[in-house]
Amino acid sequence: xxxxKQNEQQVILTDNSRQLPAQFFKKSHDLLFSQLSLSPxxxxxxxxxxxRLHQEHWQSYIDGTAIRAPAYQFxxxxxxxxxxxxxTNLYNTLSGPAENLANRAIGIRQPDRKEFDFVxxxxxxxxxxxxxxxxxxxxxxxxxxGVSQGHAxxxxxxxxxxxxxxxxxxxxxxxxxxxxxxxxxxxxxxELHGFFGLLNEKGQLIKTSFTNNKVFIDRCIRQPxxxxxxxxxNLEFLVSDTGTxxxxxxxxxxxxxxVEFLYxxxxxxxxxxxxxxxxxxxxxxxxxxxxxxxxxxxxFVPGDSGNPSVEELNTMMMYTAQLMESGRALxxxxxxxxxxxxxxxxx
DNA sequence: GTGTATGTAGTTCCAGATAC
DNA sequence: GTATCTGGAACTACATACAC
Numbered sequence: 001x002x003x004x005k006q007n008e009q010q011v012i013l014t015d016n017s018r019q020l021p022a023q024f025f026k027k028s029h030d031l032l033f034s035q036l037s038l039s040p041x042x043x044x045x046x047x048x049x050x051x052r053l054h055q056e057h058w059q060s061y062i063d064g065t066a067i068r069a070p071a072y073q074f075x076x077x078x079x080x081x082x083x084x085x086x087x088t089n090l091y092n093t094l095s096g097p098a099e100n101l102a103n104r105a106i107g108i109r110q111p112d113r114k115e116f117d118f119v120x121x122x123x124x125x126x127x128x129x130x131x132x133x134x135x136x137x138x139x140x141x142x143x144x145x146g147v148s149q150g151h152a153x154x155x156x157x158x159x160x161x162x163x164x165x166x167x168x169x170x171x172x173x174x175x176x177x178x179x180x181x182x183x184x185x186x187x188x189x190x191e192l193h194g195f196f197g198l199l200n201e202k203g204q205l206i207k208t209s210f211t212n213n214k215v216f217i218d219r220c221i222r223q224p225x226x227x228x229x230x231x232x233x234n235l236e237f238l239v240s241d242t243g244t245x246x247x248x249x250x251x252x253x254x255x256x257x258x259v260e261f262l263y264x265x266x267x268x269x270x271x272x273x274x275x276x277x278x279x280x281x282x283x284x285x286x287x288x289x290x291x292x293x294x295x296x297x298x299x300f301v302p303g304d305s306g307n308p309s310v311e312e313l314n315t316m317m318m319y320t321a322q323l324m325e326s327g328r329a330l331x332x333x334x335x336x337x338x339x340x341x342x343x344x345x346x347x
Numbered sequence: 348g349t350g351t352a353t354g355t356a357g358t359t360c361c362a363g364a365t366a367c
Numbered sequence: 368g369t370a371t372c373t374g375g376a377a378c379t380a381c382a383t384a385c386a387c
Contacts, residue, residue, distance in 0.1 A: 039382065040355090089385065091348075096382075163383095164355075209358045214373050219356070255366095255372065 010070035025051040035107030037197025041097035069138035076130035152176035167224035238262040290319035
């Protein structure tokens with residue numbers, strides 16, 4: 001990595017794909033539940049930025065020694081590999097989505113007021129001399145960096161295989177809730193409209209055909225679930241009692257009022273996935289690592305080669321307050337599993 | 348960079364089902 | 368019986384891929 005200051009702005013250059021995480025990128029809870037509508041390519045560019053973002057890059061901006069938020073630069077080799085295109089088609093692939101993305105606004109939820117604030121995603125986004133430069137909007141620093149408040153850990157290999165816009169929106173949401181103690185509750189149709197970026201600043205549907213729930217569910221729920229199921233072997237979708245795959249429509253009278261997602265995450269079992277997880281654990285921040293160990297304990301399988309060590313378990317317990325804040329219950333059931341995990345680790 | 352082919356998203360319509 | 372909803376299908380508009 002060659003990080004340097006230019007005109008009092010931190011520049012984070014990515015000229016090798018190895019500078020990106022091997023398997024996962026993180027998306028903060030606030031970004032996840034924002035109102036945002038992006039095309040598939042725009043989603044890929046956003047995911048590339050999120051893969052590279054790290055709080056330490058913003059330190060000089062936070063402490064006032066830099067006057068602007070950091071600029072993230074990606075060279076063509078990295079872009080070609082990430083987007084899966086040849087260098088000759090890179091300009092065509094990037095020019096349209098980059099232009100659109102530069103003008104995108106994101107609706108950030110204001111829970112106290114039950115409102116959304118719409119804010120530009122980026123201060124600047126340009127592609128010149130085979131280098132993509134992205135300057136995130138510093139007004140969204142909390143949303144970009146706020147992974148300690150809870151985040152989705154998204155497999156970018158799977159994410160990049162997804163072709164549908166709504167699949168790329170739904171997959172991180174399902175990645176946010178990976179264990180049975182921390183589940184995604186049934187979502188109202190209105191909440192889902194917002195989640196899929198279908199509402200304007202007045203809360204009205206931008207795409208009028210989605211007032212028809214059948215169309216909305218078919219395009220935003222059913223088809224994305226089928227696509228995700230094809231590409232992620234660790235995510236198992238269940239069939240509802242009415243025969244729908246991966247979701248259940250909850251009706252109020254004859255109208256669909258809510259949608260419940262029916263899925264569970266399988267434990268990664270092969271050695272390569274295990275190795276990736278261990279590598280990730282060594283890369284991530286302590287709290288993120290604690291959350292990962294928590295999830296391992298929740299899904300504890302005796303004798304599994306990937307079970308946590310004594311050190312990992314002890315470190316996790318140093319973060320109990322933060323774990324509880326992020327919705328991870330340390331109840332009797334969890335502590336019973338923890339005890340078994342510790343016994344095995346010590347044995 | 349341009350032009351074209353292809354695939355996907357969004358819209359609309361109509362028939363049938365069902366709650367009131 | 369009526370109004371409203373779902374399911375199915377076909378169409379247009381837009382986004383993306385790719386050859387040149």
